[in-house]
Amino acid sequence: MKRRILAVVLIFMTVFVTSCSIRSKEDYYNDTNSEPSDGDSVTIEIECSQILENLDSLEKGLEEYIPEDGIILKETEFFIEENESVYSVLKRAARKNHIQLEVQGSEENALGSVYVEGINYLYEFSCGPQSGWRYAVNGEYGGVGCDSYKLSNGDKIEWVYTCELEDFGQ
Amino acid sequence: MRTFSRFHPFVMLIFFVGVIGVSMFSMNPVVSLMSFIGGLLFRIMLGEHEKLKRELIFYAVLGALVTLTNPIFSHNGETVLFFVNDTPITAESFAYGGAAALMLISALVWFGCFSRVMTSDRIIYLFSGIAPSLGLVLSSALKFVPSMLKKYREIHLVQKTLMNEGESKKSGFYTSVRSFSALVTWAIEHSADASSSMSCRGYSIKGRTSFSLFKFTGKDFLLLIYCLFSFAFMFIVIGRKGAAFLFYPRLVFPSESTGYMIFSGMWIITVMLPVLFELKGELKWKLSN
Numbered sequence: 001m002k003r004r005i006l007a008v009v010l011i012f013m014t015v016f017v018t019s020c021s022i023r024s025k026e027d028y029y030n031d032t033n034s035e036p037s038d039g040d041s042v043t044i045e046i047e048c049s050q051i052l053e054n055l056d057s058l059e060k061g062l063e064e065y066i067p068e069d070g071i072i073l074k075e076t077e078f079f080i081e082e083n084e085s086v087y088s089v090l091k092r093a094a095r096k097n098h099i100q101l102e103v104q105g106s107e108e109n110a111l112g113s114v115y116v117e118g119i120n121y122l123y124e125f126s127c128g129p130q131s132g133w134r135y136a137v138n139g140e141y142g143g144v145g146c147d148s149y150k151l152s153n154g155d156k157i158e159w160v161y162t163c164e165l166e167d168f169g170q
Numbered sequence: 171m172r173t174f175s176r177f178h179p180f181v182m183l184i185f186f187v188g189v190i191g192v193s194m195f196s197m198n199p200v201v202s203l204m205s206f207i208g209g210l211l212f213r214i215m216l217g218e219h220e221k222l223k224r225e226l227i228f229y230a231v232l233g234a235l236v237t238l239t240n241p242i243f244s245h246n247g248e249t250v251l252f253f254v255n256d257t258p259i260t261a262e263s264f265a266y267g268g269a270a271a272l273m274l275i276s277a278l279v280w281f282g283c284f285s286r287v288m289t290s291d292r293i294i295y296l297f298s299g300i301a302p303s304l305g306l307v308l309s310s311a312l313k314f315v316p317s318m319l320k321k322y323r324e325i326h327l328v329q330k331t332l333m334n335e336g337e338s339k340k341s342g343f344y345t346s347v348r349s350f351s352a353l354v355t356w357a358i359e360h361s362a363d364a365s366s367s368m369s370c371r372g373y374s375i376k377g378r379t380s381f382s383l384f385k386f387t388g389k390d391f392l393l394l395i396y397c398l399f400s401f402a403f404m405f406i407v408i409g410r411k412g413a414a415f416l417f418y419p420r421l422v423f424p425s426e427s428t429g430y431m432i433f434s435g436m437w438i439i440t441v442m443l444p445v446l447f448e449l450k451g452e453l454k455w456k457l458s459n
Contacts, residue, residue, distance in 0.1 A: 020254045028253040061416040100258070100419070102245045118246065121419035 029098055036079045040153035044093050046073040048122055048161035057128040057163065065121045072120050073097055080151055086135055087114045087147040089157060094119070106147060113145020122161055130165040173451030174212075174444045178390040179292035181397065186284045188401035189441060193276045195408050198415050198424065199265075201437055202272040208441025209279035215448045216286045229278060233271035240267025246418040266417040283444070285312060295382045306373060310364070318357055325349045325356070393443075400436045407433045 023031075049070025051058055058066075076097075078089050087103070094101040102123070104115040116133045117124055124132035135146055136158045142149045151157075175182070193205040213222060240263050247262025290309035297305025326349040333345055372378050407413050412429045416422035424430050 021256075023253045025250045025252065025258075028256065028258075060411070061418075061420075061422050065419065100246075100248075121246065121248070123246065 029095060032092075032096055035092065036081050039079055039081075040151075041077050041079045042089060042151050042153075042155040042157060043075050043077050044073065044089055044157040044159070045071070045075040046090075046093070046099070046119060046159040047071045048120075050161055050163045051122070051127050051131075054127055054163040057131075059126045062122065062126055072099060075156075083150050085147045086137065086142070086149045086151060086157055087116075087145075089151065090116070090135075090146065090159065106145070111145055114147040116146060116159075119159065119161075127161070127163045131161065131163045132165075133159060133161055135159050173447045175287045177393060178384055178386050179288065179296050180386075181390045181394045182288060182292070183296060184394065184397050184401075185443075186280065186288070188397055188404075190277050190280050190284075192401065192404050192408070192437065192440075193280065194273060195405075196413050197269065197273065198413050199269040199272050200434075201413065202269065202276045204434075204438055205441050206272060206276035206279060208438075208445060209276055209283055211442075212283050212444040212448070213279055213286075215445065216283060218286075225282065229275045233268075233275055236271035236274060237264060237267040240264065240270065244418075248420045262417055262419065262421060265421060269415065269417070291380075291382065292384075294380060295384060298378075298380055302373070302376075302378070306368070310361075314357075314361075318353065321356055322349060322353045325352050397440075400440055404433055404436060 047070050048066060051066055052070050055063070073093060076093060078092060080089065091101065093099070099120050100118070101116070102118045104117055106113050109115055116135075118126075119133055122133075134141060135149075136142070137149060137151070138156050139158075177185075189205065189209075193202060196202070241259045244263040244266065245258050245260065247258075247260030249261035250258040251261055251264075252259055290313055293309040293312070294305045297308065326346070329345045329349045329352075333341060404413075407429050410429075412427060413424050413433055415424060
């Protein structure tokens with residue numbers, strides 16, 4: 001009986017492990033072959049300058065991860081495929097520039113869309129109870145999740161770390 | 171022998187609440203490790219080694235599980251070990267899981283000591299003044315689980331003898347189910363019996379006193395003062411995050427401030443206190459023979 005249970009567990013584990021793709025850090029960051037190299041393009045910028053004004057409420061130990069000018073990724077151009085989303089460009093940008101990124105998948109939360117928890121070790125609630133990441137396209141904060149916003153040629157994406165949610169929707 | 175349990179129940183309660191509280195809220199693996207060692211030594215001195223062995227195996231499995239599951243849910247951390255489906259698995263999240271596991275295990279070990287030292291008469295004595303029914307519920311709840319396990323073993327043994335030799339595994343399963351059903355019946359009946367019997371003896375009457383031999387001596391007073399002082403200090407240090415490890419995005423040890431140094435020294439003494447008292451008692455016993 002015990003042996004049978006062990007066998008079932010082992011089979012499940014092998015199936016689980018083989019269905020995952022396990023890669024080393026280098027392999028992950030060097031895998032940028034599937035990037036489109038021409039066509040429509042957008043620009044993306046990641047910045048957290050609001051934290052510089054609210055350093056008091058920043059969690060201990062995170063000071064060193066904030067660039068002096070607050071810009072984690074300066075405006076960079078990316079070629080896009082048709083119907084590519086803001087999230088997909090963010091993911092590519094993070095991978096290309098070795099920026100840490102953690103998201104909550106669309107199946108993991110009640111929003112039904114991807115939610116960006118942290119970029120460059122700066123997470124939601126890291127700088128006060130109303131802090132977190134949000135994005136604007138062409139200066140306008142989108143009302144949809146970042147994986148549903150479809151980009152078009154010449155769009156300008158900004159990922160902004162906000163410390164107070166009050167200005168939401170501006 | 172049992173020197174530590176000679177202290178007044180109130181002092182012991184304060185001691186255990188403090189030790190378990192500091193172990194649980196410090197979030198510092200060094201503190202948890204010291205707490206685990208102190209608790210384990212005390213637990214060894216309290217006997218029941220067979221049971222302790224089984225408990226330790228359980229703790230090891232639990233600890234491994236907590237350590238290994240944390241990286242599944244937390245991907246923060248600078249030291250990326252590898253990527254699984256484009257999600258980083260980091261050394262820091264393993265460290266955090268390990269620290270949480272250690273904290274959990276140390277609290278469990280201390281709870282094991284607590285339930286052996288704080289017998290039901292002590293709990294009833296402690297709560298009879300302020301909340302008699304709470305004390306009763308606590309002491310019967312603490313008694314309930316071990317007595318139920320004992321009863322289950324009895325019932326199961328009898329049920330197994332009723333089973334014919336060579337019967338299939340399926341009927342073995344039915345035996346377990348039958349035993350469990352009998353156990354539930356027994357438990358309900360037993361608790362109803364016990365409660366009516368106790369109310370006949372006047373447990374629910376206000377002002378009922380119970381006989382006890384607990385005396386508050388000078389030694390108790392000294393230990394109480396030490397406990398109150400040291401736990402107050404330690405909780406202040408914890409409240410100001412003076413002892414906290416930072417796990418994300420990179421492990422940062424607490425700065426070696428004077429407060430943290432005093433905290434560590436106090437903590438070692440505190441978790442070793444029961445063992446020291448037991449050792450002293452043992453020594454006295456050996457010398458007197």
